[in-house]
Amino acid sequence: ETGVTQSPTHLIKTRGQQVTLRCSSQSGHNTVSWYQQALGQGPQFIFQYYREEENGRGNFPPRFSGLQFPNYSSELNVNALELDDSALYLCASRPGRTNYGYTFGSGTRLTVV
Amino acid sequence: DQQVKQNSPSLSVQEGRISILNCDYTNSMFDYFLWYKKYPAEGPTFLISISSIKDKNEDGRFTVFLNKSAKHLSLHIVPSQPGDSAVYFCAASAVTNNNDMRFGAGTRLTVKP
Numbered sequence: 001e002t003g004v005t006q007s008p009t010h011l012i013k014t015r016g017q018q019v020t021l022r023c024s025s026q027s028g029h030n031t032v033s034w035y036q037q038a039l040g041q042g043p044q045f046i047f048q049y050y051r052e053e054e055n056g057r058g059n060f061p062p063r064f065s066g067l068q069f070p071n072y073s074s075e076l077n078v079n080a081l082e083l084d085d086s087a088l089y090l091c092a093s094r095p096g097r098t099n100y101g102y103t104f105g106s107g108t109r110l111t112v113v
Numbered sequence: 114d115q116q117v118k119q120n121s122p123s124l125s126v127q128e129g130r131i132s133i134l135n136c137d138y139t140n141s142m143f144d145y146f147l148w149y150k151k152y153p154a155e156g157p158t159f160l161i162s163i164s165s166i167k168d169k170n171e172d173g174r175f176t177v178f179l180n181k182s183a184k185h186l187s188l189h190i191v192p193s194q195p196g197d198s199a200v201y202f203c204a205a206s207a208v209t210n211n212n213d214m215r216f217g218a219g220t221r222l223t224v225k226p
Contacts, residue, residue: 004156033210033213042117042202042216056213090156101147102214104156 004029004105006091012111018079021108023091025072031055032074033102034066035090043090049074081112116140117205120219127225132190134220136203139184143205147214148177148188151200160201161188193224 004011013019023024025063031050035043045058062077073091078085088109092102118137132165136146144165149157162178163170163186170177176189189196200221204214 035216036164040122040216040218042119042204045213045215048213056210092156101149101159101162104149104158106154106156 004093004103006089006105007109010109012113013081015081015111015112016082017081018077019081019110021076021078021089021091021110022077023074023093023105025074025091025093025107026103027072027073028095029093031096032068032072032093033075034074035089035092036060036085037107038089043071046076056112067097078110080113083112086110086112098110116143117203117217118213119203119220122218123221123223124200125139125223125225126193128140128195128225129192132153132188132193132197132222134190134201134203134222136186136188136217137184138186138205140205140207140215142207142209143215144208145178145226146179146186147204147206148175149204149216151202151219157202161198162175190222193222195224198222198224 007022033048034046037043045059048056051067065077068074088107090107092104094102147162148160150160151157161172161175179186200219201215202219206214
């Protein structure tokens, strides 16, 4: 399988709810990172997973959590949604811990109302 | 904590001319730099990268220059084409940070026919 696929593409949630975003990475890509991109901003690093373990985290609160599975899929979970969580969420994967550029998915647009 | 800065939100150039996109960084631990290109409704696409041991890397019409003492890099596109119109993100990573990327806010390039 080639490419990085994210689902859903768009999502509307109410403040206080919980959301799960999903990502399917390329085969062999055992490093996955999640980014939040607010309007007019660059992607902000949320966290990285390597071989199913969290391997680094940005300045995001614990209500942002993730999982990575052996089949190269992963999830981003956000609890207690806030209005400021409205953004494009990008999943990106790469093989190993190399310096090579990530392959990004097209993102999930989350709107919190 | 904006470790990577792109101070020009937009740039407009004429087809056939040179486009120069600039990026500054503050973290001296960064040792690898990347440029990504993003079209609307798509994820960022890797364009070109440079290691901190080099000061120039060229790939076809795209050249990235790195000035480590100034903590500055630039992307040159020659000649510019209308299809180059997109948002360009500068990103930096460090081995000490698991090679994860920090992005600038992006520069929207418009190439006019």
